[in-house]
């Protein structure tokens with residue numbers, strides 16, 4: 001399929017909208033009530049710090065809803081207003097946050113059902129409205145919805161669209177797109193659907209394997225086995241690793257993406273020499289500012305002495321998981337939770353250790369003075385962060401009273 005031509009024609013369709021409906025003021029009140037927090041605003045204004053009893057809360061200086069997520073959620077709210085009686089679907093969680101998605105369900109926005117990992121669009125009918133989430137949708141999904149006569153409301157973040165433009169450029173110039181991302185993440189699925197020849201690498205270690213292969217130090221069978229499911233159909237490492245452009249899932253760790261880009265550049269320089277480098281490597285610049293800012297703020301926060309780090313965000317949120325990785329890499333005791341309700345009742349937290357299933361931690365808060373760092377992923381509303389802080393303070397106070405009685 002000529003994905004570029006398809007996108008162009010879709011953008012001109014009367015049934016396609018990617019700018020909202022000019023109802024920002026109408027939905028502002030509902031958004032504020034559902035997602036914003038006076039407490040968080042006060043903490044921001046107080047140098048990102050709150051002291052209460054034995055607890056000092058330190059907030060990261062950049063956290064929570066990014067611009068792209070705010071925009072996507074606002075457009076979804078506008079869509080409900082604009083189509084008050086139509087059936088509205090969303091192809092996936094609009095963002096990876098349970099409370100935001102619960103609000104959409106309350107507004108009678110339906111999620112496309114998923115059967116054994118495959119989306120089932122059979123109930124979607126002509127005239128239905130379908131929202132595409134902030135991290136986009138595959139070109140095949142867009143095509144299906146368009147052919148079915150749906151109204152498509154596209155909230156794909158412009159930063160994600162920028163990556164799609166990069167892989168289109170790779171395809172046009174017969175470069176293979178090496179995508180730094182998670183193979184099954186919706187954004188990477190969408191990006192690879194716009195790419196021609198592609199290979200997804202999860203991290204620097206996988207990128208190194210690919211570069212070793214380029215330099216003649218790999219085994220073809222091992223390579224194909226390792227990257228099975230992470231390449232375009234018919235991928236041939238001997239043919240398809242000659243001209244490379246790097247792209248990224250926008251929420252991956254920025255430094256790792258940059259390291260991967262530099263690694264490929266160095267490798268192709270070694271393989272083909274400086275005079276031919278431009279024929280073999282395409283530089284990129286598609287790292288989202290919001291992800292970068294949140295990661296940098298987290299690096300500053302973990303430089304402070306902290307007794308505990310609480311990372312808040314959906315368990316399937318890539319950028320939240322990366323924030324957790326930073327805390328873990330510094331050896332700071334940390335918990336990743338997706339909602340205030342994970343804390344208590346009692347001195348208990350149900351949290352998700354990095355790369356593991358949910359587990360209960362009891363006792364959660366230690367005795368004595370506590371300095372707790374808090375951050376949240378780009379899809380977490382301030383209201384949720386406020387709920388977590390409330391519970392932490394209640395728990396600390398209850399612990400203090402219990403200690404005094406004892």
Ligand code: SF4
Pocket residue numbers: 066067068069134135157158159160250251288289290291319378
């Ligand atoms: S994290 Fe970045 S790419 Fe993702 S929605 Fe937010 S602004 Fe867009």
